[in-house]
Amino acid sequence: MNRDDRLRERYGPAALVTGATSGIGRAIATELARAGFDLVLAARRKPVLQDLAHELTTRHGISVRVLALDLAGDRGAEELLAATAGTDLGLYVAAAGFGTSGAFLDADPAVEREMLRLNCETVLTTSLGFGRRLAGRGRGGLVLMSSLVGFQGMPHAAHYAATKAYVQTLAEALHVELRPHGVDVLAAAPGPTHSGFAGRAGMRMGTALTPETVARGTLSALGRRPTALPGLLTRVLKAALLPLPRRGRVRIMGSVMAGMTGHPR
Known part of the structure; x- marks a missing residue:
């Protein structure tokens, strides 16, 4: 059985992707459409969602529903x-998620709270809600976006790394708890990736992964x-x-981030 057939059999008929x-x-939504999943796509920018839905429907003959929502909002x-x-x-x-970089003491509290809501609180609420639904269904999957930075502290992106450590540990525990209910849970922990994340975080990417990879x-x-990984x-x-x-990893990751953001070591 190839990958697409396995995914459809285990997790079909439809998938929800946030930050699409x-x-x-967007890359995961495209891969799932190619595999034959009907999709629900959620993000803030409705016109972009609609363009993507039209593209995927036309190319793959699937059904796509769009939800224009601010998942960092109080009730997103x-x-x-x-x-x-x-x-x-x-x-x-x-x-869905974003990051910040720079000296912790210079951070904008409002932006950091928004990141905390989106990267952690929204993941908590939706993992609980969809986890219950999938457990009642008897099969399904949750994919939570962690990061390589979540395995240790990261100076110059201290709070962002902390939010990813939260996601990583949550996913690891849910992987064990939900398996008896037929639900697979995965933490995806990529390294540096070329995406919109780097621009918002004020980072300069050198060697990096593509979202498709x-x-x-x-x-x-x-x-x-x-x-x-x-x-x-x-x-x-x-x-x-x-x-x-661990102390050595923290120092090295801090030096790497300092170089990517132009912040002093």
């Missing part, structure tokens, strides 16, 4: 759950392991850091 207008979310997660209550979803991909590696790992670059970086004590 760009980057990894609840609105998403309510809007999908009548849809037979077998897969939820929580790809991350999407393919993530979907291939779903149902097979608790954490995906998609792309050769991710695995090389993880292997290079692994032998070091």
Whole structure:
């Protein structure tokens, strides 16, 4: 059985992808459409969602529904759950998120709280809501977007790394808890990736993964392991850091981030 057939059998007939207008979310939506999934796509920018829906429907002959929602808003997660209550979803991909960089003491509290809501609180609320639905259904999958930076602290992106550590540990635990209910949970933890994330975080990307590489590696790992390290670059970086004590990893990652953002070490 090839990958697409396996995914459809285990997680069909429909999937929900948040953060679908760009980057990894868009790439995962495209991969799922190619695999034959009907889709529900959620993000803030309705015109971009509609253009993507038209493209995927035309190219792959699937059904696509768009939901223009601000998932960082006070009730964004609840609105998403309510809007999908009548849809037979077998897969939820929580790809919406953003990051910040710079000295922690210079951070804008409002922006950091918004990131905390989107990267953590929304993931909590939707994982609970969709996890219950999928457990009641007896099969399904949750994909939560972690990051390589979530395995240790990261100076110059301290709060962003902390939000990804939250997602990583949540997904690891849910992988064990939900498996007896027929629900596969995966933490996708890519390394540096060319996407809209870097621009918003004020980062300069050098060598980095493509969103398509991350999407393919993530979907291939779903149902097979608790954490995906998609792309050769991710695995090389993880292997290079692994032998070091945690304090050493923190210092090295801080130096890397300082170089990517132009902040002093």
